[in-house]
Amino acid sequence: VSLFDHPDFDSHEQVMHGFDAATGLRTVIAIHDTRLGPALGGCRMWAYANDAEAETDALRLSRGMTYKNALAGLDLGGGKAVIIGDARTQKTPELLRAFGRHVDRLGGRYITAEDVGMTCADMDIIATQTAHVRGTSANGLGDPSPYTALGVFTGIKAALAHRFGSDDLTARTVCVQGLGHVGMMVARNLHEAGAKLLVADIHTPSVEKAVSEFSATAVAADRAHAAVADVFAPCALGAGLNDATIPELGAPIVAGAANNQLAEARHGTMLRERGVLYAPDYAINAGGAISIALARPGGDDSAARDKTLAIGTTLLDIFQRADALDLSTQEVADQIARERLDGR
Amino acid sequence: VSLFDHPDFDSHEQVMHGFDAATGLRTVIAIHDTRLGPALGGCRMWAYANDAEAETDALRLSRGMTYKNALAGLDLGGGKAVIIGDARTQKTPELLRAFGRHVDRLGGRYITAEDVGMTCADMDIIATQTAHVRGTSANGLGDPSPYTALGVFTGIKAALAHRFGSDDLTARTVCVQGLGHVGMMVARNLHEAGAKLLVADIHTPSVEKAVSEFSATAVAADRAHAAVADVFAPCALGAGLNDATIPELGAPIVAGAANNQLAEARHGTMLRERGVLYAPDYAINAGGAISIALARPGGDDSAARDKTLAIGTTLLDIFQRADALDLSTQEVADQIARERLDGR
Numbered sequence: 001v002s003l004f005d006h007p008d009f010d011s012h013e014q015v016m017h018g019f020d021a022a023t024g025l026r027t028v029i030a031i032h033d034t035r036l037g038p039a040l041g042g043c044r045m046w047a048y049a050n051d052a053e054a055e056t057d058a059l060r061l062s063r064g065m066t067y068k069n070a071l072a073g074l075d076l077g078g079g080k081a082v083i084i085g086d087a088r089t090q091k092t093p094e095l096l097r098a099f100g101r102h103v104d105r106l107g108g109r110y111i112t113a114e115d116v117g118m119t120c121a122d123m124d125i126i127a128t129q130t131a132h133v134r135g136t137s138a139n140g141l142g143d144p145s146p147y148t149a150l151g152v153f154t155g156i157k158a159a160l161a162h163r164f165g166s167d168d169l170t171a172r173t174v175c176v177q178g179l180g181h182v183g184m185m186v187a188r189n190l191h192e193a194g195a196k197l198l199v200a201d202i203h204t205p206s207v208e209k210a211v212s213e214f215s216a217t218a219v220a221a222d223r224a225h226a227a228v229a230d231v232f233a234p235c236a237l238g239a240g241l242n243d244a245t246i247p248e249l250g251a252p253i254v255a256g257a258a259n260n261q262l263a264e265a266r267h268g269t270m271l272r273e274r275g276v277l278y279a280p281d282y283a284i285n286a287g288g289a290i291s292i293a294l295a296r297p298g299g300d301d302s303a304a305r306d307k308t309l310a311i312g313t314t315l316l317d318i319f320q321r322a323d324a325l326d327l328s329t330q331e332v333a334d335q336i337a338r339e340r341l342d343g344r
Numbered sequence: 345v346s347l348f349d350h351p352d353f354d355s356h357e358q359v360m361h362g363f364d365a366a367t368g369l370r371t372v373i374a375i376h377d378t379r380l381g382p383a384l385g386g387c388r389m390w391a392y393a394n395d396a397e398a399e400t401d402a403l404r405l406s407r408g409m410t411y412k413n414a415l416a417g418l419d420l421g422g423g424k425a426v427i428i429g430d431a432r433t434q435k436t437p438e439l440l441r442a443f444g445r446h447v448d449r450l451g452g453r454y455i456t457a458e459d460v461g462m463t464c465a466d467m468d469i470i471a472t473q474t475a476h477v478r479g480t481s482a483n484g485l486g487d488p489s490p491y492t493a494l495g496v497f498t499g500i501k502a503a504l505a506h507r508f509g510s511d512d513l514t515a516r517t518v519c520v521q522g523l524g525h526v527g528m529m530v531a532r533n534l535h536e537a538g539a540k541l542l543v544a545d546i547h548t549p550s551v552e553k554a555v556s557e558f559s560a561t562a563v564a565a566d567r568a569h570a571a572v573a574d575v576f577a578p579c580a581l582g583a584g585l586n587d588a589t590i591p592e593l594g595a596p597i598v599a600g601a602a603n604n605q606l607a608e609a610r611h612g613t614m615l616r617e618r619g620v621l622y623a624p625d626y627a628i629n630a631g632g633a634i635s636i637a638l639a640r641p642g643g644d645d646s647a648a649r650d651k652t653l654a655i656g657t658t659l660l661d662i663f664q665r666a667d668a669l670d671l672s673t674q675e676v677a678d679q680i681a682r683e684r685l686d687g688r
Contacts, residue, residue: 002395003347003361004370004428014449017347017359026348051346084348105358107451 008059020098028055030062031110032078039079041065042115047086058082070337072286074293079110087117093125100129108132113292134292141295144288149185151287151311152257155279156231158312159255162319163277170194177224178236179206182257187214200224226250234258241267255279268328279315280333352403364442370428372399374406375454383423385409386459389431402426414681416630418637423454431461437469444473452476457636478636485639488632493529495631495655496601499623500575502656503599506663507621514538521568522580523550526601531558544568570594578602585611599623612672623659624677
């Protein structure tokens, strides 16, 4: 089957396979939709099991960026790049420069940034070859994680407000699954706002840190979804909301930073039918993308912070519309994004 | 399997899948090698049985243009575009403009031109969207077929000179298989130079025209390769030199305009082992590509004619080197092209 027949092709405007003989670079740059502006989306370097998986990842993530950027109110389209390879052993300055040249050849229709396997220092190297890169040390807000965490924290409060009529965290318990960079910051924010924390991670030192610093209670990583709490905040890998976990959910709200939380679209409906309020992943975790998009020289982050805090308003709008239309929150988020894309 | 794993990927620098929702355009633009210059190669519109065939066609043709342009001594790389669709029923000005925008987005790394299913008028429409197009009515030499035919005629004479020590055609018999645009012109050139002609085509009126105008003798289209002659000139479809036809060849020279004459690379060796002198297809049929590459405003075709006539010299070089190294002429042509690509 060709790329046009790929189940995730979904009307991509342009998909570029780039190769560089000297460095062995193999990259797929997918540009899904540029109606709102140039396609902004990070570059992920990953040792895919096979090259077809890399294509699938690029297509899905690129489409996701279209919806994320549109829903966040950014004048940017959606795109994504993947580099096939192990970032620990195969990432060289030469390879990054070859990638930068491929980005540059797209003439600004695609703007790259950090994603899994890439660092700010890598963006600096890429910036020697193209102006179409964000998140460099010279012209960025640094690590986007604090903005993602701020957006998730804001989103959890919006969900509490919708569900309980108050966003006060002092009497609430939140179960944070995944204490990576973002998850740990979300936990800290919640702790500082007075919430009681349950935490889970397969990496024991992270759990110990949260237990000691945030007075959190550890739960088993594979049972975090079932922990009794007010909010379940998945901040680890995707597809955590599925046929097995949804019936076991221990919280009436799911609001976390993880990407692609729903295993399938129908699981959004399943959550609604079970009375669980779900903050659509790409709405609540848009803070990082917002900080990359709205970075300004000199480190002024007021625009990025304002737009990140507006995630709360967007989520309240989604929750209300989902109730009014009896649709899943994910469906409503997609609908709002599509309305903006179609200029309605 | 992904595009990187495609058996014909062969280190392509860049392969772009382009889509346009408004017109339904699906195009694959393959850029194989730009070390010698921007990638020039025509755009083919074809109702492929499936999209995967379109990818395969783009990859193979693009690589072929790298070798053709390099061997012809042009400062151009190799690329090719395919548009998936029926040129008779699905080609609209809107679709061509959408294609032109995709070409333009490649920033001049790919230059498009006519190929199967496309016309000079189509290039004019494409030129409203991009400067990276050749063969427009305002800035081209018109139909490239006379240049292809001139190159083939020159190549047949070079083969005769190498084989018989004289390029005189007056005592020679040439069997022209395929009397399309180029084949008919080759036949006319040969007739005017005094050659005796055997002709074959599945289209009877073309055969009748050649019989009447060039005093040619008709032979059955599917037996043309076996006709007793000094030169067999395949000017129809590709893959005509294969396990079935090579043992039956009736001429000691094969020199014609068709693309991809060898079913497989090993058939070049088979021809050599049987004592048949084969003019590599992409060397002898480069005249059209040369005329597109070297078109100058005002219709001055002296550069294009000179470069086309140089095909004879290139072929003599190939023939001599093949004898010296005991390699197939196709292998030697590839070798010369690669030497130029590698800057040796």
